[in-house]
Amino acid sequence: MCGIIGVIDRKRALMDGSSIRDALSLMNERGSGEGAGYAAYGIYPDYQDCYAIHVFFDNLVEPKSRVEEMLHKWGRIVHQEAIPTYEQDGLKKSHIPWRYFFKPYSDLMAGSTTPEDDVMKYIVMETNSNIQGALIFSSGKNMGVFKASGWPEDVANFYRIEDYKGYIWLAHNRYPTNTPGWWGGAHPFNLLDWAVVHNGEITSYGTNRRYVESNGYTCSMFTDTEVVAYLFDLLGRRHGLPEDIVVKALAPPFWDEIDNMPEKEQELNHAIRLTYGPALMNGPFAIVVATHEGIVGFTDRIKLRPLVIGENGNRLYISSEEAAIRVMDPEVQNIHMPRAGEPVIGRLNI
């Protein structure tokens, strides 16, 4: 279940959110009205040097002052406001979405090669595990996640998603099967620049969770997708591995294939499996991950969930269903399906 779709314009041409909303709504059979969400990159050009922090507040008193106390300690709030929302009949507003544009003091994170990111990561983990009534669900630069419990159209209209213009969009229509349907549990999941949409269930969750937790992440959102965002942050940002190698760690080739590879490739794949065994993800999944530089889609090693690719000029689409891509772009070409575990990467080429 779950419907996912992602698109990138490799030349950074901006797209508004209306067509992805329509595409996602087409996949309503894949959802249950309990969660939908969107992520868009390039939407805050005026604040592109700031981290755009999106928070769900249960109220604007206690949790808000505690979050701000922490933000003041670690950096400077450049601007803040309520995220504009528009009431929808089919959507019950359970939290108040708020956003901060924030600049961390990098000298506070000694010994880190990416101090600003690490400050931001720390703030997210602290808030989400220790501040009752506040949940940071988006924390990247010049990007933002918009999500809630509801059907895709309602969530899109609630945030008026067509008002945002981005060069990468991800969207997700949720059918929760093993965790409650709540706002925080809706996708995309995000940490810093990484946003993730996922269709499936990660049977290795216990292992992956313990792995990221032993590396300083705290899983607080009761769902398996959260760890994917953290795994990408750990392997992609902190370990500096390129996306295709991260995918090789998360959905590696089988030993039989590795054994038959040419020596150098074999050595690399062997090393990846040994080093990143606890990051290996099992179970049925199709995932699209975005950063400000591109998107990558991949499935589990035996492809238990669908994933379709389409292209049109500078645009690359990745989705659960071809029909959804066609709603966004009737002229789409080169529709095909990647092999199990094979990453499909769309990178900016400017």
Add this chain to the structure above:
Amino acid sequence: MSLGSVPLKYKVTIDREQCMHCMRCIDNCSYGVYHKEDDRIIIDSRKCTACHHCISMCPRDAISLKERPVDYRSHPLWTAEAREDIINQARTGKIILAGMGNAKPYPVIFDRLVLDACQVTNPSIDPLREPMELRTYLGKKPSRLEIDKKDNGDIELKTKLTPNLKLETPIMIGHMSYGAISLNAQLSLAKAVEKTGTFMGTGEGGLHEAIYPYQKNMIVQVASGRFGVDINYLERGAAIEIKIGQGAKPGIGGHLPGEKVCQDVSCTRMIPLGSDAISPAPHHDIYSIEDLAQLVRSLKEATEWKKPVFVKIAAVHNAAAISAGIARSSADAVVIDGFRGGSGATPKVFRDNVGIPIEAAVASVDQKLKDQGIRNKISVIASGGIRNSADIAKSIALGADAVYIGTGALIAMGCRVCGQCYRGMCPWGIATQRPDLVERLDPEVESEHVANLIRSWTLELSELMGAAGINSIESLRSNRSRLRGYMLDEGTLDVLQVKPVGA
């Protein structure tokens, strides 16, 4: 006045109508239960150990055996065993010896853990049709990979991996020394691990020449007695294991009585013929974790850093902290041996009362290593009381990379867990050096039995993984969310980091 004798434990009877007077029972019982008087077979049940050798060899199924035909006044505290131990010690003034594992009815945590399976939303995987990966690498792993991505897209791997042991299944056979078990028993095990692509331990008794052909599947052990240890021995092993402690007897050393030190054992152990082989409780060059680290390094240095070095400790309450220390040395794996681990000979009071269950020990070791961010620095091997493939799956889900089995492999060769191993008269030719008994064990046949056991447990393990929607062993390791505790107390659940059933 004399204390008299305690009642016999077992009552052996022969169905005289069935019996065909072949006298095989007389030949088979090494404990001398049967003898012939005129034409009759006379039975001295008091000597019986319930080893079942006579029963399994009787062509007419004429022999029956019953436990404890005599009752004491029943008493919840002063059990028959408690009373009999006192009577025996009052008579001898000695430590009571015992063989095999802990015989007290502690609840088994494994039996109160249930595994998870998939339904509908996450499909189970059919191991007969889909690949299932149980291959396991034991040894240090780097915490991250350094790579160089060239402009032309080529990737250069900068991190060099340290040598790991490659296992085709996460099941290995634990250390049982030549001396404690017979050469034929060791040979059977060696052939079995070669057939199944896994490893076995030599125990502390050195490496007999007859095992040399299987050396690539052997983990050679260095215990406090240093028996059989020289450079030749170290070089022959695929890996080296330092034994600090053993689950059946944490905190004490070992003792092989001089009578068992025959010519062959004396050569293999490098000790004089007929002398007692005593391994002291501590290693006399290890009094701290730093000393241990030095020994690890010396062994590595001696073998040019080509072989993984394991350290085996008994499961005790601070096993987690010790393991974290071991992880910080150059050691590649830590073996945790639970309090149900077997033994050739040990004081009964240790076997039954010292140490902690392997389930709790592995979980807490894994947790500590995770908390400290050093889990990848070392592999964790669980042993001591693993009885079936479910125990293996549960051990791995609690954080083990692989397991050692011991008693299970012996049972596959005939052992009936009679617990008399320390007497050296094992009628199955396993825990004995008596040539006539050793001869009973055919390494060709028994190696196939042991290999079959490993194969069948491996198959079952892949079925269990498939049912949980997991196709690689890495994803079962430490995967606590695939376990639930049934009727376990909160404290234990907390240590195991497992949720109760229904949660």
